[in-house]
Amino acid sequence: MKATIHDIAKIAGVSKSTVSRVISGNGYVSPEAREKVLRATEVLNYRPNALARAMVSRHTRNIGVIIYRQHYPIASHPFYGKILDSILETAAQMDYSIFVSTDQEISSRSADFLLEKRVDGLILISRLNHELIDYFKGSDIPFVMVNGSTDDQDVIHLVNDDLNGGRMAADHFLACGYRSIAVIAGPQDHRSHSLRLRGFRARLAESGIHLADRQICYAATSQFQEGYQFVHTMRKEAQMPEAIFATNDMMAIGAIQAISETGGRIPTDIAVMGFDDIDFAAMSNPSLTTVKSAKSQMGRQAVEMLDQLIQGNTDLPKRAQFSAELIVRSSTHSSSLSNHKE
Amino acid sequence: MKATIHDIAKIAGVSKSTVSRVISGNGYVSPEAREKVLRATEVLNYRPNALARAMVSRHTRNIGVIIYRQHYPIASHPFYGKILDSILETAAQMDYSIFVSTDQEISSRSADFLLEKRVDGLILISRLNHELIDYFKGSDIPFVMVNGSTDDQDVIHLVNDDLNGGRMAADHFLACGYRSIAVIAGPQDHRSHSLRLRGFRARLAESGIHLADRQICYAATSQFQEGYQFVHTMRKEAQMPEAIFATNDMMAIGAIQAISETGGRIPTDIAVMGFDDIDFAAMSNPSLTTVKSAKSQMGRQAVEMLDQLIQGNTDLPKRAQFSAELIVRSSTHSSSLSNHKE
DNA sequence: CTGAAAGCGCTTACAG
DNA sequence: CTGAAAGCGCTTACAG
Numbered sequence: 001m002k003a004t005i006h007d008i009a010k011i012a013g014v015s016k017s018t019v020s021r022v023i024s025g026n027g028y029v030s031p032e033a034r035e036k037v038l039r040a041t042e043v044l045n046y047r048p049n050a051l052a053r054a055m056v057s058r059h060t061r062n063i064g065v066i067i068y069r070q071h072y073p074i075a076s077h078p079f080y081g082k083i084l085d086s087i088l089e090t091a092a093q094m095d096y097s098i099f100v101s102t103d104q105e106i107s108s109r110s111a112d113f114l115l116e117k118r119v120d121g122l123i124l125i126s127r128l129n130h131e132l133i134d135y136f137k138g139s140d141i142p143f144v145m146v147n148g149s150t151d152d153q154d155v156i157h158l159v160n161d162d163l164n165g166g167r168m169a170a171d172h173f174l175a176c177g178y179r180s181i182a183v184i185a186g187p188q189d190h191r192s193h194s195l196r197l198r199g200f201r202a203r204l205a206e207s208g209i210h211l212a213d214r215q216i217c218y219a220a221t222s223q224f225q226e227g228y229q230f231v232h233t234m235r236k237e238a239q240m241p242e243a244i245f246a247t248n249d250m251m252a253i254g255a256i257q258a259i260s261e262t263g264g265r266i267p268t269d270i271a272v273m274g275f276d277d278i279d280f281a282a283m284s285n286p287s288l289t290t291v292k293s294a295k296s297q298m299g300r301q302a303v304e305m306l307d308q309l310i311q312g313n314t315d316l317p318k319r320a321q322f323s324a325e326l327i328v329r330s331s332t333h334s335s336s337l338s339n340h341k342e
Numbered sequence: 343m344k345a346t347i348h349d350i351a352k353i354a355g356v357s358k359s360t361v362s363r364v365i366s367g368n369g370y371v372s373p374e375a376r377e378k379v380l381r382a383t384e385v386l387n388y389r390p391n392a393l394a395r396a397m398v399s400r401h402t403r404n405i406g407v408i409i410y411r412q413h414y415p416i417a418s419h420p421f422y423g424k425i426l427d428s429i430l431e432t433a434a435q436m437d438y439s440i441f442v443s444t445d446q447e448i449s450s451r452s453a454d455f456l457l458e459k460r461v462d463g464l465i466l467i468s469r470l471n472h473e474l475i476d477y478f479k480g481s482d483i484p485f486v487m488v489n490g491s492t493d494d495q496d497v498i499h500l501v502n503d504d505l506n507g508g509r510m511a512a513d514h515f516l517a518c519g520y521r522s523i524a525v526i527a528g529p530q531d532h533r534s535h536s537l538r539l540r541g542f543r544a545r546l547a548e549s550g551i552h553l554a555d556r557q558i559c560y561a562a563t564s565q566f567q568e569g570y571q572f573v574h575t576m577r578k579e580a581q582m583p584e585a586i587f588a589t590n591d592m593m594a595i596g597a598i599q600a601i602s603e604t605g606g607r608i609p610t611d612i613a614v615m616g617f618d619d620i621d622f623a624a625m626s627n628p629s630l631t632t633v634k635s636a637k638s639q640m641g642r643q644a645v646e647m648l649d650q651l652i653q654g655n656t657d658l659p660k661r662a663q664f665s666a667e668l669i670v671r672s673s674t675h676s677s678s679l680s681n682h683k684e
Numbered sequence: 685c686t687g688a689a690a691g692c693g694c695t696t697a698c699a700g
Numbered sequence: 701c702t703g704a705a706a707g708c709g710c711t712t713a714c715a716g
Contacts, residue, residue, distance in 0.1 A: 004692095004693055005693065005694060005695095006693080006694095014702080015702065015703045016693090016703085017696090017702065017703055017704080018701090018702060018703075020694070020695060020696090021695095021701095023694090024694090024695070026695080027696090027701085028701050028702085029701070029702085030701055033702080047458055048458065048693085048694075049458060049692090049694070050458035050460045051393055051396050051458075051460065051692085051693080051694090052397060052692070052693035052694035052708090053693080053694055053695080054708095055692090055693080055694070055709070055710095056693090056695045056707075057695070057696095057708090058708080060393070062441075072431065073423065073424065073427050073621065074427055075417045075418070075423045075426040075427045075430060075442075076417070076418060076420060076423025076426065077418070077423075078418060081415065081417045081418025081419075081423050082415065082418045084417040084418065085414050085415050085416055085417045088442060088443070088444055089414065089444075092443070092444070097443065098441065098442055098443070099404075099439055099440065099441055099442075100417075100430060100441075100442045101434070102430055102431075102434070116390065116392035116393075118393065224625050250625075253625055254625070256627055257625060257627045260627050260628070261628075279415065279418070280622050283566050283592075283596065283599060283622075284599075284626070284627065285598055285599045285626065286602070286603075346708095346709055346710085347709065347710060347711095348709080348710095356686080357686065357687045357688075358688095358709090358710085358711095359686065359687055359711085360685090360686060360687075362711060362712090363685095363686085363711095365710090366710090368711080369685090369712090370685055370686085371685070371686085372685055372686085375685080390709085390710075391709050391710070393708085393709080394692090394708070394709035394710035394711090395709080395710055395711080396692095396710095397691095397692050397693070397708090397710070397711090398691075398692045398709090398711045398712075399692090399710085399711070400692080686715100686716085687714105687715090687716085688714095688715085688716105689712105690711105690712090690714100691711090692709105692710085692711090692712105693708105694707100694708085695706105695707090696705105696707090696708105698703105698705085699702100699704085699705100700701105700703085
């Protein structure tokens with residue numbers, strides 16, 4: 001268990017240098033010497049000490065993933081968890097190990113990672129503030145940003161095409177013939193929610209439908225409760241629209257539950273649409289029409305781009321944008337039928 | 343960014359030894375010397391190199407988490423992801439960093455972790471075979487097992503009291519007055535599913551209700567589809583029970599969707615109960631009655647126990663079992679009313 | 685209280 | 701093709 005290069009050298013009857021050469025694969029070694037060394041490693045069940053290696057080689061093959069979120073869940077979050085899964089899978093294939101950490105932006109605990117030289121690169125997920133971005137830029141550790149907004153041209157960031165996704169949602173509503181529409185919009189300081197709303201409104205406006213402010217509920221968070229509450233509030237005020245668009249699936253599912261509880265039928269009485277296509281969208285009751293965000297692709301690409309950066313490739317695109325995709329399920333009418341209630 | 347102990351020593355006008363003493367906090371240092379060193383670390387924005395430290399101190403303050411699952415999702419899995427979240431949170435508080443890895447039991451890739459000395463201890467999640475357990479036992483790295491079965495008395499493992507949980511589910515059904523009951527049982531080679539079923543049947547038997555084999559659907563996986571399919575199959579055969587118990591929430595939610603799709607009312611026509619209390623149990627439509635498994639406690643305790651092991655504490659209980667808890671929601675009748683249909 | 689020396693387990697030039 | 705030496709950035713006894 002604790003064999004070192006020194007033990008191998010002794011058993012194989014060669015120098016440590018030679019052992020190192022066959023283990024690392026660098027430099028010439030005679031077939032006989034190689035054979036002896038290999039045999040010795042077998043006997044002692046030798047594995048090189050990654051720490052010592054990293055110490056001199058200056059790279060660890062570790063990648064740090066930091067997810068910036070105020071609240072738990074984080075790993076089990078249906079959106080961020082999916083990205084993390086994809087990162088884990090890709091990293092395993094590329095022989096990187098993953099450190100997972102979460103942070104709340106305020107603390108700079110996450111910064112320890114890079115200062116302590118334990119990772120070759122970082123994947124930063126979700127929004128983080130300017131100071132932090134500048135901080136990372138000031139370091140010599142490569143990093144990519146996933147699903148966070150920045151107007152900094154130097155920062156490599158991977159984002160979903162939320163603007164177009166919002167438009168696609170509106171398109172679908174228009175095709176269904178819905179004209180009385182309400183929106184549950186997540187935190188507008190978050191890039192995704194803001195762009196989704198913007199795209200949605202813009203597309204509607206092009207068709208002459210202008211959303212009044214009272215038709216938009218600006219939610220403080222982007223959770224289930226927001227959608228749930230909204231429907232109950234709306235119901236008291238007796239102004240139920242034909243269709244509701246929520247800027248993410250969680251809120252949409254909250255709306256669905258509230259509507260069902262009060263005896264409303266979906267989509268007959270009221271249609272509901274979300275955004276993201278989290279796993280649960282297909283399992284909700286009724287299943288949720290949504291716009292799929294490219295969670296897996298973002299995770300995979302993040303690792304691949306970071307790997308390029310680590311290898312010193314400098315001419316990478318600063319921005320990778322992934323297309324959204326409309327997924328029609330049972331919570332809205334099939335748009336081809338166009339069975340609206342005008 | 344790249345200041346070393348050597349640079350600090352030069353600026354502070356002391357030896358490297360002295361710098362090391364103030365940084366690590368070991369050994370005596372005069373106030374003046376300490377002051378000078380501290381100032382120098384400020385100036386150079388010094389952070390100790392974790393690799394070099396671990397190299398000599400023989401510990402990394404890294405914990406490896408290996409989740410054994412055949413398929414994705416893993417991090418975003420509603421059950422395992424929750425445990426992972428809890429591990430992440432606890433580890434951060436205790437100043438451990440977490441390596442996350444997944445494995446499929448066959449490969450021994452996960453073993454690299456311990457052989458390469460990159461972690462102080464391991465948390466192994468879900469089931470893993472005997473060889474692998476023996477392998478880890480043979481190493482000198484401490485580890486704890488979460489939610490996996492083993493009859494090995496030496497292995498520290500944390501489990502949920504699934505047997506009693508199954509009994510609690512049956513208790514609830516009995517209190518509701520359901521007598522015609524079906525079960526959707528997940529893979530029986532998995533400890534949890536098997537014990538949940540066993541406890542459920544045992545409790546029912548005590549009240550004179552013996553479940554026939556045809557009332558139990560043994561599912562190949564434990565996913566949504568299993569529950570969904572089961573209901574559709576059952577429906578064709580026109581033998582709908584009063585109530586269905588699924589050995590996890592995902593399958594229960596699948597059943598709910600299938601029942602709703604075919605116009606069944608829950609719980610009036612048929613009641614449904616799950617197990618785990620994943621986040622979506624509360625958000626499903628109707629919300630799901632279930633037995634809560636101690637996901638967060640298991641994650642927290644796993645880290646705490648592992649920390650004890652790492653510190654050399656040897657007299658730890660080999661087994662920690664966590665109580666289940668009944669959560670009654672809308673997919674079954676409130677048992678106090680006992681409004682059954684006899 | 686402090687400095688010089690040795691060493692953690694490797695890799696990397698540099699001679700031979 | 702191979703070995704001796706130096707060094708990665710720390711910590712740990714050991715003298716003084």
